[in-house]
Amino acid sequence: MKAMTPRGEANYRTLVECCPEGVLVHDGQTILFANDALARLVGTRHGGALIGQAVLTLVHGDDRNLILAPASLLPDTAAAPLPVELRLLAADGTTVQVEASGQHLAYEGRPATQLMLRDVSHRRAIERELRDSAERFRNLTYLSSDFYWETDRQHRFTRYIYAPNHTPTQPIGAHIGKARWELPYTQPDEAGWVQHKATLEAHLPFRDFEFSRLNTSGEERYFAISGEPMYGPDDSFIGYRGVGRDITAKKHVEQSLRESETRFRSLSELSADWYWGQDEQYRFTRISTRVGNSVVANPAHLLGKKRWELPGCDPDDPLWNAHRATLDAHRPFRDFEYSKIDSKGNKRWCGVSGYPLLDAAGRFTGYHGFAKDITERRQSRDDLERFRAAVNALPDTIFIVDLHTLRYVDVNDEACRKLGYAREEIIGMPVWMVLAEYSKDQLREQYARLLEHPDQSDLVITRQRRKDGTTFPVEIRRRVVKTASSLLVLGTVRDITERLKGLRALEESEQRFRQLAENAPLVFWLE
Template identity: 25%
Template sequence: MINHENKTREQLLEEVKALELKLSKTEGLNKKPKVTNKQFEESGPQLRAADQQDKNLVDGKYSFRDLVDIDRLRLMFERFSKATGFTTGLVSHPDQDLLIATGWRDICTKFHRNFPVSEVHCKQSNLALTSQLIERKAMNIHKCESGLIDGATPIIIKGVHIANLFTGQILFEKPDFNWFRKQGEAYGYNIDPYLEALRKVPVVTEKKFMESLGFLREMAMILAGNGLTELKNREAAQIVYKSEAKFRGLVETCSDFIWEVNIGSRYTYVSPQVELMLGYMPDEVIGKTPYDFMPPDEAVRIAHIFKDKAENGEPIVVLENIAIHKKGHHVVLETSGVPVFDEKGKVTGYRGVDRDITVRKKAEKEIREKTNLLDNVINRASSIAIATTDLDMRITSFNPIAQKFFGYFSEEVLGKTVFEIHLMEKVEPERLKKAIKSVRETGQYKYIITQELSSGKRILSSKVTGMLSPAGKLTGYVLFSRDVTDFELAKETLLESEEKISTLLNATTDAAGLISPDGTIITVNNALAKRVGKEKEYLPGKKLSDLFPFEIVEDRMKMLNKAIDSKKTFQWEHESAGGFYK
């Protein structure tokens, strides 16, 4: 308290100025700098994130205003002030905003805080109280410089100091009117109203004061705690709502059928997609079991599997099963699900998804059938070697005839590339490049291979073509090879015979030629060509009817065929231009 004895008004004013200077410095150290809305918006995400995680906010985001209905709390404090005569003041921490003030006395509002020379002492008393609270002192009682008793206590929620509660403007003993008169005169108060206001200040025991302060503190903390719980519940409800909305959106837009069953296998939830998949509305399925929509044998099989899974708490993983559509046709489903447990770890049901794989299973069946057919064609070909490759020329099939022709078992070449085989066989790389280019440009590549064997030679006629997808895209290559050794040898023998006949024909001066049974000229000598009046090279391939009248050709062909059938030589004479001929 200030000693007013023997001090003039001027001395008191000087002392007030000194105190104001001290307070301004102290307030500057204790106050947290405020950020304007504009500065906050311009500061960007980093400042906002830091502010949200402020250490002076409960859970990094809740102030006292967020946790408590201030209007409701003010009404309760006003009733408390009327009932007890105690004042209340609630100030946020650390920004020091006055949230509630009730029951304040005239001696403070009209005198101590209303005159600048004495207001400075009120501020100093506030700082003395709050400085102790910052140090986490549970309660602090302070006798202000103006002679009254004040008390303060911090409001702490989850270890965070978020507000300060004040009460006071009381006395612990009867006032010294003489002292207050001198104080009032020193500050320039109107003395009679000031002393009248002093008479209204209640005198209470320190114990009662402490009990009242503690009661206010507990009440504020209970309300704040309840507010925090309510906020948490709201946030949790909002999270659940958003999660459910998100889940519902996913479920309702997902093409798969989402379901949940109890331990008795009865559906407790089905998504709307069940109608698209099985033709039933959700309310037609709820309460029934999956087995109600299956053929009898399938129902028994799946029920047995589900029972084993449920007893062991195991998930259901891509279990294929057959369901019956509402229209009567079968639908192939792929079912996956996980067990649902209660708090004791007991399985109470399953939650999962069904996927319609009918089209996929049909496609797989068609592929298997086509693959089996292709395998049969390739592997059962009795005279043609067949080998297939992918686009990288890696061998994918090699039938038994190919093994016979090329001397490799299928196990030796499958997975290898044609380049590797050619390298072992010392085949020029250009041949394969030429083949690939020809297939890509013309669709095929033909070539003849002659193999030298211990038993003689083997001649293979080979063709490479492309394998095409249904869309016409090249997916690989196929080699077809067949043994044409006999044909080629017969061809060589025929050529040799033709050469001998040609030599004999050209050696005679008589007109001679070789004619097929159908009257086609095969070859003639110079004499015959001269007699017919045509160039020798012109005649092979021509018909006799192209050169002679029909009746002559018919007569001659009868004779020729008669000679062929009887295997005898026939002679005849005929007249032609230039004389008679035999």
């Protein structure tokens, strides 16, 4: 170790005072020299204030062995000393992270050690921030995706990192060095891969490209990946990086929904003539109709319109007011009937049922439902109502009996008035409860004879029993009627009480006349 000359020490002091890094010279116990840069590191006024202090007072307790064992700073080889990190204690009690390297020298004629102390606190803070950022990126990647990937210029995988809870379809490392389409896949088809390759060759970002592979168990797994191009310092393309998600569960749900939709549409076509959808303003947004439907010949003309805005509808009709109240209350409805004018100018009747639609937040978004052309049914019902009105106006009782069960199927109003029952009470009632003089077996024999001659009718005179138990004489004419699904007995019943009274009165009058004739003294003759 060569001692410095006074001139050399002066030059040394000038040099280290200009040094931006902290310089400390000590003899193993006491600080012999400290520059102002070091003073700024530890929060003192100037370097001279540190001279004479124990060197260990500047060093954190856990790092003092680095100062007392200078071999760690000063290797025996001729190579440059290796820097080590230690913590200095600042005047305010905080620590300063520094990188230290040292060498032996003679200072003021005695052996000493010189330490170069570089503040690395900012660098370490940046490194910690980078580590934290990388950790956050890793956590966000795991939360938002199932794997992270990178590729090179030829789109071959260079990195493939799985989230902890993701089960790979391929053995770990099987992707490295291969392009995505070079691994076994089930979807997409060749055209799908060509389109994806064109995106990559154009160095464009992409989102949610979907493909599927078989896992080691032979199960098909679906994935969606997103990626963006990477560029080097010279702005040249160096590959892609991105994330991917396992969307198998989503695909299964979508498949179930499609199957459900298919079943729904099939049932709709079987049970209805068209399916419709409306927005929150009750305007048609979708109409799916069967071919040949005369009510909705051109569905496109209905889109954007409300139901009561269709030709032939009167929006001021109380019927529509009640329907709109149901819609405004967002309640389901069934078999609402209305009429409209079709494309040929004919009046057609429709029967619709609908259900409200709500989004995930529970907000009303419209209606959807089914509809049927009920024109024929409505006409049949109108015809039946006119027929029933005519039958109810007849003075005689009309009844229909099921030949198999011997129970009333229908009666007119006169039957209810004569017997004292409500229609609901008579429908389903056994016939023998009304016909007072016949048993069930006797009625079955009579109806069997009628069935042998279906083109003929019979006439019986008997008595009917009222609800209060009283009876009255009737004349019944019956015949068998065959329908597509059953055998019925159609009959008319006429109350013959007054007729019998007239006959009895006539018989009594004739009887009195004979008696008078037999007892009279006169003789009658004819010439």
